Amino acid sequence: ETGVTQTPRHLVMGMTNKKSLKCEQHLGHNAMYWYKQSAKKPLELMFVYNFKEQTENNSVPSRFSPECPNSSHLFLHLHTLQPEDSALYLCASSQDSDLRTGELFFGEGSRLTVL
Amino acid sequence: AQSVTQPDIHITVSEGASLELRCNYSYGATPYLFWYVQSPGQGLQLLLKYFSGDTLVQGIKGFEAEFKRSQSSFNLRKPSVHWSDAAEYFCAVALVHNNDMRFGAGTRLTVKP
Numbered sequence: 001e002t003g004v005t006q007t008p009r010h011l012v013m014g015m016t017n018k019k020s021l022k023c024e025q026h027l028g029h030n031a032m033y034w035y036k037q038s039a040k041k042p043l044e045l046m047f048v049y050n051f052k053e054q055t056e057n058n059s060v061p062s063r064f065s066p067e068c069p070n071s072s073h074l075f076l077h078l079h080t081l082q083p084e085d086s087a088l089y090l091c092a093s094s095q096d097s098d099l100r101t102g103e104l105f106f107g108e109g110s111r112l113t114v115l
Numbered sequence: 116a117q118s119v120t121q122p123d124i125h126i127t128v129s130e131g132a133s134l135e136l137r138c139n140y141s142y143g144a145t146p147y148l149f150w151y152v153q154s155p156g157q158g159l160q161l162l163l164k165y166f167s168g169d170t171l172v173q174g175i176k177g178f179e180a181e182f183k184r185s186q187s188s189f190n191l192r193k194p195s196v197h198w199s200d201a202a203e204y205f206c207a208v209a210l211v212h213n214n215d216m217r218f219g220a221g222t223r224l225t226v227k228p
Contacts (some may be wrong), residue, residue, distance in 0.1 A: 004158065040118070043205070043218040056215065090158055098208040099216045100147040102168060104159030 003027045006091050006107035012079065014115050021076040021110045026114030031097040032074040033104070034066060037088040049074060050097040081114045088112075117142045119206050121219035129194050129227045136194040136222050147209040148189040150180055154202045162204075165189060174218030176200070186211070201226045 004025045007051040012078065013019050034046040048056035049068040063085075065077040074091055088111050120139045128134055140146055147166055151159040159188045163174025170182040189206060206219040 035165075040124075041221065042220045045215050048215075058215075092158075103149075103161050103164070104216060105159070106151075108156065108158045111195070 003105050004091055004107035005085055006110050006112060010111045018079045021089055023074040023107055024100040025072055025093040027093055030071055031093050031094045033092040034076050035090040037090055053089045067073045083114050086112055117210055117217055119208050119217055121206055121218040121222050123163050123222045125223045127225040127227060131195050134193045134196045136204050138189045139187050140208050142208055149207040150191050151205045152202050196226055197225045
């Protein structure tokens with residue numbers, strides 16, 4: 001098992017669909033993250049969970065709804081998305097939320113296309 | 116505002132040639148700096164990190180980076196590039212006051228045979 005696993009790897013959805021992205025980490029970490037990676041743009045932090053509590057919401061539109069039922073699982077629920085939301089969504093985890101001394105471990109990403 | 120700039124969007128080098136990828140940061144306090152690599156279809160993997168001490172840090176896969184405070188730079192180097200090094204490279208800085216790591220836009224490396 002790789003450290004951080006994301007499913008699905010690819011998702012195509014219409015603007016009226018509801019879908020979810022799933023992330024699971026097998027590293028025993030306490031912090032989990034959602035990042036958005038668009039072409040030619042820096043990675044954008046979306047959400048941070050530390051010990052299952054959301055500690056950051058980086059002004060993300062409400063059509064993205066995160067859920068963290070436990071320290072090992074993180075979901076991103078998608079509803080009425082826009083074509084500009086098409087991107088690679090990366091999940092990451094770290095031992096704790098102090099990234100100054102830690103390291104982010106990334107999944108392979110979920111490639112989302114919104115039609 | 117804290118930011119990371121990678122001036123080169125795309126670099127092409129020949130296999131066996133040396134490599135230097137540039138990174139400049141804008142950050143008031145002591146920076147915590149990182150280089151990550153993303154191979155096609157993969158997530159990001161940490162190459163190396165700088166917190167304090169020796170300004171030349173060694174990483175995995177033969178990479179090193181040098182922190183230069185006077186130039187606000189943290190350039191990544193490798194003496195001899197291999198075809199498997201073709202990937203996208205991201206410089207990043209960890210912020211003190213929130214759980215965030217600010218990334219540059221990335222530099223895509225192509226390796227010519």
